């Protein structure tokens with residue numbers, strides 16, 4: 047589904063990604079772990095098409111299509127979803143209004159008929175229950191005045207409503223207490239499906255107790271220095287990222 | 298007691314009763330401004346002597362005034378002697394017969410705004426019998442109002458049919474020599490609206506200039522007077538969202554509102570004058586004086602405006618809060634795109650006890666647009682326990698535009714409670730990217746973000762007007778990010 051090959055990207059003349067390879071197949075959950083500043087968010091933003099980052103080498107493909115040829119909204123229409131590490135506030139725009147606009151923009155782009163207010167509300171309610179989001183949150187402006195935890199849950203709600211093919215979750219777990227973490231994980235698990243894949247970016251191993259990944263990758267200084275199964279996360283938990291310095295030196 | 302000067306002025310004025318040379322049979326006055334021309338206008342309209350005198354007084358005041366330069370706007374100087382101050386309304390023969398004769402570009406905008414065909418015809422000035430349906434709507438509408446004793450007519454009609462009311466109130470809120478543009482308007486005003494709501498009547502419908510087809514072409518010097526008698530209520534809508542083109546570049550309107558005890562006036566404007574092309578050529582200069590007097594106790598006046606047009610806007614709807622416990626409100630959205638310049642805001646003058654005012658201003662600048670908020674809140678000595686809340690937010694789209702805020706506060710009574718909030722935000726690339734990532738394209742994202750920004754103002758507008766205003770904002774900002 048997703049194929050990232052030898053990806054190099056820079057921001058403000060500084061190279062951040064220094065040759066990343068990643069292949070994600072339908073139905074899989076991949077975890078990307080790494081310390082602060084290793085380039086995790088950069089990878090996520092580059093996938094979503096943020097302009098600030100310049101791709102200097104390598105390629106990005108979603109279902110065989112070159113992502114670099116697509117505008118950010120076209121990538122969304124193709125089924126790519128990014129849960130932001132720092133969700134953006136849009137004052138005055140109702141959360142459910144925003145979601146309806148998003149759902150219908152996607153449906154329109156895919157040649158499907160737009161949902162009317164009733165059908166949308168039904169979908170929204172159902173998904174809000176699935177990911178355990180309070181209805182009051184739907185009436186408030188997008189992320190405006192939300193607590194850290196509410197913002198993260200809102201990202202998961204949006205994901206549940208938009209039903210992406212590939213969801214990239216950028217540190218959705220950070221800043222959450224254990225209960226919130228469990229709800230977020232439960233939401234993700236409820237959406238796991240054969241035709242859907244996840245890339246879960248995290249700093250801590252904690253989340254991976256609840257979302258068990260098929261593959262784990264360690265990102266250090268813009269490179270994936272090691273890949274393995276879910277046991278790799280536990281190894282990291284014990285050794286810390288320091289243990290991978292050697293690997294970085296070799297890479 | 299009339300002073301000696303008054304008497305002399307009155308005597309000299311009398312000469313003009315017969316003194317003019319311009320032929321009254323003519324349909325248009327020659328360009329230029331003089332006492333003669335003013336007398337010609339007044340005679341054309343069959344006005345009483347006192348009104349002619351009033352106009353002449355204004356004119357003499359105007360001659361001694363200088364055009365204000367303090368506003369943060371720049372424009373070519375206006376040659377007041379090259380303007381034609383009177384033109385008879387166009388007869389049906391001169392009007393377009395159907396929409397086929399209208400500039401396709403204007404029609405395209407009507408389409409974008411979703412304006413129904415009949416209304417398009419009306420707006421484009423198609424001959425009246427071609428829009429017969431709308432006329433009959435207007436007639437039933439008027440009959441209903443008459444039953445309640447509500448007077449809603451053109452200013453010229455009011456001068457003929459209700460001279461005592463016009464004479465009693467004209468110039469009581471905006472004195473004829475109030476400022477350069479108001480004085481000019483007072484001297485030469487063409488036409489406008491007149492509204493009187495009798496005691497205790499709640500006007501059952503929104504009064505809109507829109508329904509007075511015959512007064513659509515009120516010319517460049519519009520005059521409006523609205524009086525709400527004790528305990529009455531009226532909501533008045535001015536303008537429309539369709540782009541208004543006009544051969545006259547300069548517009549200097551005056552609006553006066555008077556609210557008596559327990560009366561409420563809600564005045565909403567959605568204005569979309571032609572802003573000029575991308576270089577700003579040919580746009581309208583809009584210099585307006587709007588002021589409301591909360592005369593009685595517990596009276597209330599609310600101004601809500603959405604300004605997207607004009608090349609240059611100079612406009613400060615204000616409230617004089619004279620009655621104890623009276624309330625003034627100002628809600629404004631002003632957009633300047635391309636080369637547009639807007640200098641707008643409000644004045645709240647607190648005179649009575651426990652008077653309160655609210656100011657919510659949202660300025661949006663895009664392209665090379667310059668948007669200035671200029672507001673003044675004055676709490677006089679007499680205004681015990683007055684309150685004001687002001688909030689001025691600016692939004693910048695792109696980095697060639699500008700936002701400026703000049704709040705003036707003058708408090709002469711220490712019991713006043715003042716609150717002021719201000720913010721400037723750049724429409725975030727992050728916000729747009731976030732919307733894009735959810736599948737929403739940039740154009741839709743911008744209009745969504747901007748509408749969110751203006752929400753507090755839009756919710757003050759009557760429902761249908763609010764919907765139109767949102768669409769209008771979309772159209773005005775089209776292509777501003779990109």
Ligand SMILES: Nc1ncnc2c1ncn2[C@@H]1O[C@H](COP(=O)(O)OP(=O)(O)O)[C@@H](O)[C@H]1O
Nearest residue numbers: 057058062081082083084085086087088089098
């Ligand atoms: N927009 C940006 N401008 C400048 N530097 C950036 C920008 N985005 C990321 N960086 C830099 O790139 C490096 C990687 O950042 P990031 O991808 O956010 O790491 P992570 O998400 O793994 O913590 C950091 O050194 C960070 O300072």
Ligand SMILES: [Mg+2]
Nearest residue numbers: 086087131217
């Ligand atoms: Mg990060």
